[in-house]
Amino acid sequence: MLDFDGLSLSPTAFKDDAFRHTFSEYPKELEAIMAYHHGIAGLIRFKKFKYIVEQFWAVFYTPELEARLAKRFSGYVLKGSRLSICAWGGRFLKTFLRPGAVVSGFHQSAERFGLDA
Numbered sequence: 001m002l003d004f005d006g007l008s009l010s011p012t013a014f015k016d017d018a019f020r021h022t023f024s025e026y027p028k029e030l031e032a033i034m035a036y037h038h039g040i041a042g043l044i045r046f047k048k049f050k051y052i053v054e055q056f057w058a059v060f061y062t063p064e065l066e067a068r069l070a071k072r073f074s075g076y077v078l079k080g081s082r083l084s085i086c087a088w089g090g091r092f093l094k095t096f097l098r099p100g101a102v103v104s105g106f107h108q109s110a111e112r113f114g115l116d117a
Helices: 014-020 027-039 045-057 064-097 106-112
Strands: none
Touching: 014 027, 014 045, 014 064, 027 045, 045 064
16 A cells, blocks of 8 residues: 655755756856755755855845745745656556555645646
8 A cells, every 4th residue: 555645755856956946047156055055954945045145146135035036946846846746656656556556645646736647
């Protein structure tokens, strides 16, 4: 029996990709930004955003700038997680499902993420 009611995936790869995407308009600083992001793994992203803006860009961190960065980051995570869940779920089901298997919650989880199950 497989239970997808509480679908949970490791967000690390999504967050790394989202950080790279969020700051991709600044290619000269991008590797240093990513090194900072990886070096401070437990810090919430808004504090990371503030530090990056103030230290790497040397500009004042405003609520408007925070909202723009958060929207860019979150949009990428949501788009990436939908694609990854779909691809991951399809591979998983093809690999591990056997005749007579019971799958609970996969369709509901797919609908929640806007996917065709």
